[in-house]
Amino acid sequence: MAATTVEPYIQIRRQLHQIPEPGFAEFKTQQFILSYLSRLPSRRLQIQTWRTGILAKIPGQNPRRCIGYRTDMDGLPITEQSTYNFRSRHDGYMHACGHDMHMAIALGILTHFVNHPIDDDLVFIFQPAEEGPGGALPMLQSEEFRAWKPDLIFALHIAPEYPVGTIATRPGILFANTSELFIDLTGTAGHAALPHRANDMVIAASQLAIQLQSIVSRNIDPLDSVVLTIGKMEIGTKQNVIAGTGRLEGTIRTLSAESMQKVKSRIEAIVRGIELGFECRASIDWGANYCQVKNDEKLTRQFMEWINTRTEYRLVECREAMTGEDFGYFLTEIPGFMFWLGADTPFGLHHPQIEPDEGAIPVAIDTMTRYIRSLSMTT
């Protein structure tokens, strides 16, 4: 793809990078995309909005089916520490998971097909709230989506660990099942010098965090993969006050629904033990749960073969990742796949210094425009 063609999408990515928003609050992002779409030839494009998301359809010239392409839209509650001169203008929020790249790529693919239509219908899905609480499932169930439900669906995610020009995927499970985890503890606050008259939740929460780590090491088959991470603990107000309440926040990742059930029942048992042992009250909230991302075997194999034989890009058949993605819900009803797109940055996803290589944008636009066109030419 010529540099002049790609430049607008790099600029779009930079503009979107400056306005990261939480899930279901992507108001400016939605307006930005709608405003971009309004400048494209309207006779080639139909638009529906769904909450803060957008569905954009390009009717085909002789449609036999509808091909879907999905991007996520939301940012993360992370304070940006990149070296960019186009850093986030929303304090405490950052596109640290590449959704700005994903949206720019989607607009690049969409614009290509508005200008060069194919036989099949195309629907572009701009989905809110991937990081939470999860936009895919309610969007999939919405009337708006049902009206334009595609027959095939594709998506990508940037991958910091691969060089630009790499496409990594696998047939079957690509990403894990996920469940958020919120545990609230309630004891009795008091004076730091009088611990016998209080019930200290710093000690209870610390014990709980440690005991939870025994689940993966002692209750799960070592050949199965499970992650339980506590990413945040909120306890206490001052160094000489005993904390009467505490909150742990985390996430569970498993490669099977059975392991997820097992982990949850072990968490419940350990939390009951903390209640008894520390004479406190506890409540558990499982937050947002995502099903695994399970790529269609046949389509994914064909895509991998196509990358190898028809493009100059490097294909990696990767292992499963314990990341989650609510794109998995679309794949429960529609055959398709997701792939990793090499974006070569030393900082991982969700890191405040992540700076994905924008060279990944033309790679993705080129790959998906050619791949979708090749699909439309086959029966």
Ligand SMILES: CC(=O)N[C@@H](CCC[C@H](N)C(=O)O)C(=O)O
């Ligand atoms: C690709 C990626 O990083 N996805 C997120 C999905 C969030 C899942 C959910 N909110 C949770 O934290 O359990 C991830 O953290 O893997």
